[in-house]
Amino acid sequence: MVHFQQIALSNGLFLGQILLASARLNAQSLAMVLKIREQLEIWRNDEKIVALLVRGEGERAFCAGGDIRALYHAMSDADFLHEGDDFFRHEYDLCRELHRFPKPVMAWGNGIVMGGGWGIFAAASHRIVTESSVLAMPEISIGLFPDVGASFWLQQLEGNLGRLLALTGSRLNATDALAFGAAEFALPADTFAALMGVLQDLPWSGQGKQDAELASGALSALSAVWPCVLPASVWLPLADEVERICAGDDLLTICERIQSYQGDAPALRLAAELQAAGSPTSIFLTWEMALRAQALSYDEVVEMEWLGARNCLRHGDFHEGVRAKLIDRDDQPNWSPKKLSQVKLAEIESFFATA
Template sequence: MEKRVMTDEVLFEERVTASGQKLGLIVLNVEKTLNSLTLNMVEKMQVTLQDWRERSDIACVFIRGAGEKALCAGGDVQALYRSSVEQPGGPCEYAETFFETEYRVDYLLSQFGKPVIVWGHGIVMGGGLGVFSAGSYRIVTEKSRLAMPEITIGLYPDVGGSYFLNRTPGNSGAFLALTGASFNASDALYLGLAEGFIASQYLDEVMQALMAEAWSTSVGDNHERVFELMRGFVQRSVDDRPAGNVEAASAEIDALFKQDDDVALINAIIAHQSDNPWMQKASATLAAGSPLSARLIIEQLRRCASLSLREAFAAELVLSTNIIRRPEFAEGVRALLIDKDKNPKWQHGSAADVSDADIAAHFVGPWEVNPLHNL
């Protein structure tokens, strides 16, 4: 028997495997918005994942996006925009509840215990990268396009980005955070953000193999089974891997980070002249992005460098809440997605115009107790 519960935006299915245990399948199911996450989606994911984690008959979880274009393009920023402009100064109830629940889901996935396989096909950005990065076996394909492009809308890389971008080689994570540069499957492997490259044509075969697996009652054994099962598909996919960009540009990136202060670093990246088109686009994105976000990104990564993942999520909730209550984010979304004039009126003309006091204010929680204190 298969148990299936459906909603408009996210599908949950329990598939009985050859061993009698079940595979829990989650499909993000909003193709028209590239499977962007809503509060309804993350609330339902939280409830189902908590149930699956405790049940002995669920052997592993598989997460993918509906359609061929995306795992998930991020959070539904238009809904967050409405929450921000309708309740200026806050509390912005929808947005703040969304951030808290989204971070709880990502942390739950990262601490799930049982194998969590995430199929990172197509666009994997923002909140989508939060779900993806939390998996225990993260699959990238020839169509994977990953990024944390929040600099373009006055936000910053959250959903655990404060943690995982601090653990990439050299200065690559900070560079990706500041520039919103997209990266592909080979880059994700280099950055330590994926376990295996599997050509997208093998999705059905991967699912069949998971269903045919003789799952153990031991969680550790099941993790080994997933890695062994995926190894064959990885070997068959070697010839489909694209050339990466990040490792090839690593020396160029690291040279840019030899600056005396944050403003000098931002200005150096903006002014950088490169023969590499990928680097050129990265510089241009930072130049057009929010100067406030650029300063906040550097400070957030600095503050979270030695924090645990749990502590990083709590720190992110402080910064996200403060940002959503202020006008920069709403203006960024307005320019990119609402009016689509692509001409945001940022609060500051340059990174140098952002005061230290303004930055510091963003890192003071607006509540007596952080809602994620019990994460």
């Protein structure tokens, strides 16, 4: 489910709140995505709505992604494949609409921010983390690829960390999200009610650019007034090592460096394990998506990813990956092929086919 609320501001204008609410860590269903898109259209044209706030219900998650179980059932019956197509189409368009929304969009990224949840978070103009935030794009573990625009925005992170995250499914904590550019502001999780009070009293104007600057100034000031006790950085001490491991333009060489890591950093050891367990086809597809995205506009990236996702629904490892991870939960996916060295480039090209 998703809930909408118009929160009255002190000057007679309103803040539009989108509350993601589902039993599976606020994961998005097609019905939720369609409702949000419909509401965005209403609020875009409502002069009394000056800004949006997106958050997740409860304390565990902002949003853990899409409803992958529903996609599995769509993949299991050819008569329902169109439902999977529709989900990806509307999910990607939702992120595009948030990315372009003419009014400030604030995302309260408390707890788990993964997959499609990170897509929404990344599309927001004002991204807020808390001490409990965990960000990840773990799609290679289910035979998909980092999507919802991630082929574009993961590459915007500082250094080569975005490349490592995409190729392994490794996680960011709040400190690293701030340090590498995945978020701009940090506030303690227990200050949300106080934040709302501050937002209600701000002198909103209804002018998008001016209100965006107003929100940035307020969130920066609150970050100083309400310092958030954040976890120690995982990736800053490893930035040079990540840069070295992920340097170059040869995927197999980079993957070999990742999987042969023998140092003492637990995060890099885990990255090697995650990649070794992921779909070889997905790893290659992730790499190719990122390469192509470098020469594309944001809209073109979204269209490319939709083609990729549509083809993942029909062939490749996606069905098997979801089965092993979420349906049977045996964590024993039968990837095809099983090794990176066995992936054929012609097969990767097929994921970009329009027919």
